[in-house]
Amino acid sequence: MWLDGGVDSGGGRYLEIRERLVLYFDRKNCSSPEELADETLNRVTRRLEEEGTITGDAPAQYCYIVARYVLLEFLRHRKRQMPVDAEIPAPRDASEEKRETERRAESLQRCMENLSQADRALIVRYYQGDQRIKIENRKSMAVQLGLTMNALSIRACRIRGKLENCMRKLPETKDTQIPE
Amino acid sequence: MKRTMNEQTIVDYLLGNLPEADLERLDQLSIADDDFAALLSAKEHDLVDAYVRGELSSGERDRFVSHYLASPLRREKANFARVFHEKIQQERAAPVQQESLVTRISKLFAVPRFSLQWGFAAATLLILLAGGYLMMSNLRLRDEIRQTQAGHSALQQRAQQLQSRLTQQSSSENKEEVARLQQELADLKLQIAESTKNEPVRQPEVKLIALNLSPQMRGISRIPLLTIPGGTDFVAMTLEMETNEFSAYQVRVKNPANGQSIWQSARMKPEGRSDSILVAVPAGILYSQNYIVELFGVSRNGDSEIISSYPFRVVTQ
Numbered sequence: 001m002w003l004d005g006g007v008d009s010g011g012g013r014y015l016e017i018r019e020r021l022v023l024y025f026d027r028k029n030c031s032s033p034e035e036l037a038d039e040t041l042n043r044v045t046r047r048l049e050e051e052g053t054i055t056g057d058a059p060a061q062y063c064y065i066v067a068r069y070v071l072l073e074f075l076r077h078r079k080r081q082m083p084v085d086a087e088i089p090a091p092r093d094a095s096e097e098k099r100e101t102e103r104r105a106e107s108l109q110r111c112m113e114n115l116s117q118a119d120r121a122l123i124v125r126y127y128q129g130d131q132r133i134k135i136e137n138r139k140s141m142a143v144q145l146g147l148t149m150n151a152l153s154i155r156a157c158r159i160r161g162k163l164e165n166c167m168r169k170l171p172e173t174k175d176t177q178i179p180e
Numbered sequence: 181m182k183r184t185m186n187e188q189t190i191v192d193y194l195l196g197n198l199p200e201a202d203l204e205r206l207d208q209l210s211i212a213d214d215d216f217a218a219l220l221s222a223k224e225h226d227l228v229d230a231y232v233r234g235e236l237s238s239g240e241r242d243r244f245v246s247h248y249l250a251s252p253l254r255r256e257k258a259n260f261a262r263v264f265h266e267k268i269q270q271e272r273a274a275p276v277q278q279e280s281l282v283t284r285i286s287k288l289f290a291v292p293r294f295s296l297q298w299g300f301a302a303a304t305l306l307i308l309l310a311g312g313y314l315m316m317s318n319l320r321l322r323d324e325i326r327q328t329q330a331g332h333s334a335l336q337q338r339a340q341q342l343q344s345r346l347t348q349q350s351s352s353e354n355k356e357e358v359a360r361l362q363q364e365l366a367d368l369k370l371q372i373a374e375s376t377k378n379e380p381v382r383q384p385e386v387k388l389i390a391l392n393l394s395p396q397m398r399g400i401s402r403i404p405l406l407t408i409p410g411g412t413d414f415v416a417m418t419l420e421m422e423t424n425e426f427s428a429y430q431v432r433v434k435n436p437a438n439g440q441s442i443w444q445s446a447r448m449k450p451e452g453r454s455d456s457i458l459v460a461v462p463a464g465i466l467y468s469q470n471y472i473v474e475l476f477g478v479s480r481n482g483d484s485e486i487i488s489s490y491p492f493r494v495v496t497q
Contacts, residue, residue: 020211026253027194027207033253064211104263112267124271127229127264150215153222160225164260
């Protein structure tokens with residue numbers, strides 16, 4: 001409730017903040033961004049339990065402050081993430097890469113079938129066209145749906161995020177480099 | 181790909197190109213500011229899509245590969261983007277399902293479209309009104325046709341009778357009577373010709389029989405007998421008058437047993453100088469019994485008085 005700013009979002013706000021923290025730690029090239037995000041939120045929860053409330057900072061701002069400390073501790077006391085060149089795995093052979101691409105396509109198909117018809121139609125139309133046509137198309141969509149461009153963008157991002165999470169939960173594959 | 185200054189800042193942030201101070205500011209906003217967090221997510225998707233589609237500049241592409249793709253999580257995003265855009269291409273190429281006519285029509289009424297729905301209601305009302313008017317007109321015209329045909333046939337009957345009488349009279353020396361009958365026959369033939377002009381092309385068959393009645397004389401005289409065959413529609417009665425003094429006439433058929441009137445004609449004018457009145461009485465009202473036909477003269481001021489009565493007897497078959 002404190003994270004929601006007094007409005008019960010049913011845990012949605014918690015997941016939203018957690019996702020931002022994961023991406024933050026990932027941008028810092030932390031090896032386990034999800035663990036660090038959970039650690040951050042655990043510390044915030046402990047503080048709330050101890051003191052009953054946290055004043056002075058908005059909930060999301062306070063989460064950032066705690067995340068910064070968690071990052072500094074990670075960088076100070078844990079082994080720093082391996083250099084970029086050493087992290088990129090060796091490319092697969094063409095046939096293996098092809099099989100992997102096919103598997104991802106099947107996974108995406110299954111995940112798209114789980115979307116509502118409206119969400120599926122929106123996301124497909126949102127990404128159609130190239131550059132200028134895409135922009136005009138999105139403007140037209142926003143007008144038809146009675147949304148601002150920003151609101152439409154947020155809706156499309158959420159749907160895309162659903163698909164990404166869905167694919168992430170499907171059987172994992174080995175990491176691979178994107179073919180150039 | 182042209183970007184605004186804010187968009188370029190975000191791209192530089194994602195590619196790790198910003199100085200430390202700016203980096204920390206955007207780090208804070210990426211967690212603490214809802215609007216910036218949403219914008220960052222959208223621009224990251226655009227950046228990854230641009231890489232997958234080969235739309236990045238060579239410098240940005242190198243930086244993307246070396247910096248952005250260093251993270252397994254971000255490589256996953258790029259992998260997703262590749263299959264996602266292939267899928268979008270497939271979805272766009274899929275044929276549009278044709279809605280059935282019933283679905284399309286039903287969709288018209290699914291959403292309130294007041295102007296369309298009121299238009300349909302108005303059109304329906306107009307069609308109903310027009311249909312009602314046409315039906316009434318049709319019934320009226322059919323009735324007129326029946327009456328016209330009845331009159332035409334009665335005229336023909338009368339003409340035949342006159343011809344017959346003329347033949348009889350011509351053998352006598354009553355020249356005046358002959359002349360009168362010839363004139364009457366000529367008038368009748370003229371009327372027949374006129375009514376033929378106005379006859380509709382399609383003539384439903386109307387069965388009628390003729391009855392010629394003379395005024396009842398004092399004393400005992402035989403009552404004319406009328407045999408009505410089955411299926412007869414009208415009895416064309418010719419009522420002979422002793423004089424033709426009134427501007428209009430009216431005929432009434434009475435049941436002498438109870439004195440009740442069973443039929444009455446509209447007011448009619450005599451035809452030319454004729455001393456007879458022709459009326460078509462519906463055969464359906466006549467049964468096997470005696471009847472009396474009363475002829476009324478109507479003066480110009482509207483007063484009517486009985487002129488003659490004509491008894492007759494009906495036998496139906």
